Amino acid sequence: MPSDLIHQYMRIDHLPHIWCPGCGNGVIMRDVAVALDELINDPDTDFDRDNIVIVSGIGCSSRAAGYLDFNSIHTTHGRAIAFATGIKMANPKLHVVVLTGDGDCSAIGGNHLIHAARRNLGLTVICFNNDIYGMTGGQYSPTTPTGDKATTAPYGNLDRPFDIALLAAGAGASFAARGDVYHARETTAVIKQAMLHKGFALVDVYSVCPTYYGRKNKKGDAVEMLKWQRDNLIPLPRFNMMPPEEMAGKKAIGVLAENDFPEYSEEYQKLIDRFAAKGRK
Amino acid sequence: MSKAVLMQGNEAAVEGAIAAGMRVFAGYPITPSTEIAEQSSLRLPQVGGHFIQMEDEISSIAAVLGASAAGVKAMTATSGPGFSLMQENLGYGAMAEIPCVIVDVQRAGPSTGLPTSPAQGDYMQARWGTHGDHPVIALSPSSVLETYTLIIRAFNLSEKYRTPVIFLMDEIVGHMREGVELPRPETLRINRRKPSFHDGANKQCYFVPEGMYVPAMKPFGRGERYNITGLAHDEGGFPTNNTQVAGKLVSRLLAKVEDNADDIIRVEEYAMDDAETAVVCFGGTARAAMEAVLLARAEGRKVGMFRPITVWPFPEKQLKARLPQLKNILMAEHNHGQMLLEVQRTAGGSVPVAFLGKVDGTVITPAEILAKLQEMEV
Amino acid sequence: MSKRYEMRFAGSGGQGVILASVIMAEAAVIAGLRTVQSQAYGPEARGGVSKAETVVSREKIWYTKVTAPDFLLALTQASLNTYTKTLAEGAVVMMDDSLDCPETLDKSRVIAIPILRTAKEKVGKAFTANIVAVGAINAALQLFSDEELMEAVKRHIPAGTEEINRKALDAGRELITAGQAAAFAHHLG
Known part of the structure; x- marks a missing residue:
């Protein structure tokens, strides 16, 4: 029996989803739906069903756009942020949420990610980061740890991985955060915060891919992989209190960067206000 | 004194586009099309529109398609190397039926070629540049005045047939200046987008009645939630692996241009x-x-x-x-x-x-x- | 079609020969004539050889380029040497007098005047050389009225620079003698 949340915000006709048993993507999609539900029901925000647009690229993550019952556009590989930029520029009143993956946003779409972060147009980007190309069957991605195996890294991955949240922060994102599947409650709160943030906001959410990444690297089943998240991804307040020797190998989840930079579409509106009267018809 | 003004072809493209209702331009500088981006950046804020310089041509056409999906007429402009980069999303626009205008001011190629020299080597690329069978409408002006009037037609056809229209200029026309007397705005015929709101938060946004070719367009944010995808999709806009549905879709996309050739084609x-x-x-x-x-x-x-x-x-x-x-x-x-x-x-x-x-x-x-x-x- | 008047403007990038060509075309538009203006330059915005062309006619102009110019302005030796090879019969050549006039040219059709020096010393700004040239060209060829030319200049200069440009235009006009004006005046057919 689907929950009220599913009934209300998902396209029941198009479920069940295509994700494998144990995949973390469904949890992230739920986190997004919960965050949107809370915002839609919050009288202090202007979020409503029809002014929210979900934009996705290509990959496992990007199928989420079709399942969520909002305005949705499933675009080309890597280009979700670029499509989203046009949507927001055309109608800055829309809340534009990009659902993307590690390959989609940091490999083929890496250029769009860093420039959107720099520009600070008000988009919310949720990266479903599963350390692998799942849709094509398990090739290494820009976040696959060095040494790990993939179908294109049968002897172990030689690449060094990106940390997508830090990459976005380094590129000037006014909001950059990290979340995971295990800490659903904390991650939902961070996603909501990102959606409320004025300016470009990215949440890098660690998913789990037991089918490809897990199996190739003997990480156990989905439960084992979630346990790893529980033990190694630590909410920021607690992480900051940890003694340095305990921090080794662990990562903080939560908001890593938050700044009040001018938002692009608001700055552009000032241009329109200045020059619109002077325009020739 | 004559009412005519001296105008460059690239400038006329912008003025015509604005007259046609273009209110978003996304682009990346490239010779010999750059003046179109420059002029758009100057003019769009004056008419309440938005200009954005993207990080490359791939994102430029992506932003244009996004803007159009959000209900605003949009355009990008480029030359050969950038046109090559736009091909994938050009196909997306054809498949998802998102209107837009793509200006290609052709220069000598292949590759970086002779950036400031004229050529017409993108003619076949305009037709077959993106993968798969897809419809293409491309128009090519031969004077500054015709650049102005024809780009309005490019927008009109794009809206009417819900497909990207390629405006195939060349360096000769893009960079030349001629005295032109622009037609008065009230004499122009502009196709406005006719959004459909007939069925609420609908499930059939790509439904086309028998005997018609083009589904009504529903911009984002106007009370109709629906899905757009570049995957083969059903009339609801959702991905399908049904070969009959996919075949019917692509056949309709091709037929809407082929069967309406008389309406689309103009010859001098x-x-x-x-x-x-x-x-x-x-x-x-x-x-x-x-x-x-x-x-x-x-x-x-x-x-x-x-x-x-x-x-x-x-x-x-x-x-x-x-x-x-x-x-x-x-x-x-x-x-x-x-x-x-x-x-x-x-x-x-x-x-x-x-x-x-x-x-x-x-x-x-x-x-x-x-x-x-x-x-x-x- | 034989009535088209072809003008070529050549120099190095940054000398403003394209703008000179554009201003002549703008003046033609203001005067109610047909015109096509075009240019060729290196991909970089500065440096290198720069060439611009203006075709003026009372009738519709089809072919947009200059094939054999009736008038040539050359501000560098390289452009003078190159473009004097393809002149029309009886063409007028205006060159900066710091350049060496090619032996092959008919001296009676050459106007060698200190365009660059006038801009620098008399007007006080080297970058006004193209406007000095425009003033001199029109004084010699008399294609347009002074008002038409000044209006054309105004349409292509930043606001607030009218005075210096008017000064440049006047300085250019003064470089042409009454005798030259009588000899080179062109009447569009």
């Missing part, structure tokens, strides 16, 4: 009524061809000019209608023979087709066309 003919030789040309090449035709006529030779204004779909029917009277065709274009292939296909061996082309970045002169006609013993 000069002195063709009694012509025994037709000089076929498009875009900036027409300027030399027209002069050559006038010179040949002055010598009493029965030469006319046949200029496709709609270059895709190729005006096959219109050229076929002239074949019985023709003894010769000369195709003149700034490439190694691209429209030539369409002309040969259309002529089907019934009329010999000679060719004059250039790939060195210089402009075909009237004298060269006359010399070629001489060689053909016209």
Whole structure:
């Protein structure tokens, strides 16, 4: 029996989803739906069903756009942020949420990610980061740890991985955060915060891919992989209190960067206000 | 004092686009199209529109498609190297049926080529550049004034048929300046987008009634939630693996342009009524061809000019209608023979087709066309 | 079609020969004539050889480029040497007098005047050389009225620079003698 949340915000006709048993993507999609539900029901925000647009690229993550019952556009590989930029520029009143993956946003779409972060147009980007190309069957991605195996890294991955949240922060994102599947409650709160943030906001959410990444690297089943998240991804307040020797190998989840930079579409509106009267018809 | 103003082709493209309702421009600088981005950045805030300089041409066309999906007429402009980068999303626009205008001010190639020199080497790329079978409408202007009026038509066709329209300029037309007297705004015919709101938060946004070709367009944010995808999709806009549904979709996409060719195609003919030789040309090449035709006529030779204004779909029917009277065709274009292939296909061996082309970045002169006609013993 | 008047403007990038060509075309538009203006330059915005062309006619202009110019302005030796090879019969050549006039030219059709020096010393700004040239060209060829030319200049200069440009235009006009004006005046057919 689907929950009220599913009934209300998902396209029941198009479920069940295509994700494998144990995949973390469904949890992230739920986190997004919960965050949107809370915002839609919050009288202090202007979020409503029809002014929210979900934009996705290509990959496992990007199928989420079709399942969520909002305005949705499933675009080309890597280009979700670029499509989203046009949507927001055309109608800055829309809340534009990009659902993307590690390959989609940091490999083929890496250029769009860093420039959107720099520009600070008000988009919310949720990266479903599963350390692998799942849709094509398990090739290494820009976040696959060095040494790990993939179908294109049968002897172990030689690449060094990106940390997508830090990459976005380094590129000037006014909001950059990290979340995971295990800490659903904390991650939902961070996603909501990102959606409320004025300016470009990215949440890098660690998913789990037991089918490809897990199996190739003997990480156990989905439960084992979630346990790893529980033990190694630590909410920021607690992480900051940890003694340095305990921090080794662990990562903080939560908001890593938050700044009040001018938002692009608001700055552009000032241009329109200045020059619109002077325009020739 | 004359009411005319001196205007550059690239500038006319922007003014025409704004007259047509373009309110978002996303682009990346590239010679010889850059003035279109510059002029858009200057003009759009004045009319309440948005200009954005993207990080590359891939994101430029993506942003344009996004803007159009959000209900605003949008355009990008580029040249060969950037046009190559746009091909994937051009196909997306055709598949998802998102209207937009893509200006390609052609320069000499391949690769980086001769960036400031004219060419028409993207003619076939405009038709076949993106993968898969897809519809294409492409228009090519030959003067500054025609750039203005024709780009309005590009937007109109794009809205009417819900498909990207390629505005195939060349450096000759893009960079030349001419005195133009622009038509008064009230004389322009502008297709406004007719959004459909008939079925609420609908599930059938790509439904097309029997006998029609184009679904109504529903912009984001106006109370209708629906899905857009580049995957083969059903009438609800959702991905499908059903081969019948996929086949029907692609067939409809192709048919909406093929079956409406008469509405889409425009040709300029000069002195063709009694012509025994037709000089076929498009875009900036027409300027030399027209002069050559006038010179040949002055010598009493029965030469006319046949200029496709709609270059895709190729005006096959219109050229076929002239074949019985023709003894010769000369195709003149700034490439190694691209429209030539369409002309040969259309002529089907019934009329010999000679060719004059250039790939060195210089402009075909009237004298060269006359010399070629001489060689053909016209 | 024989009535088209072809003008070529050549120099090095940054000398403003394209703008000179554009201003002549703008003046033609203001005067109610047909015109086509075009240019060729290196991909970089500065440096290198720069060439611009203006065709003026009372009738519709088809071919947009200059094949054999009736008038040539050359501000560098390289452009003078190159473009004097393709002149029309009886063409007028205006060159900066710091350049060496090619032997092959008919001296009676050459106007060698200190365009660059006048801009620098008399007007006080080297970058006004193109406007000095425009003033001199029109004084010699008399294609347009002074008002038409000044209006054309105004349409292409930044606001607030009218005075210096007017000064440049006047300085250019003064470089042409009454005799030259009588000899080179062109009447569009």
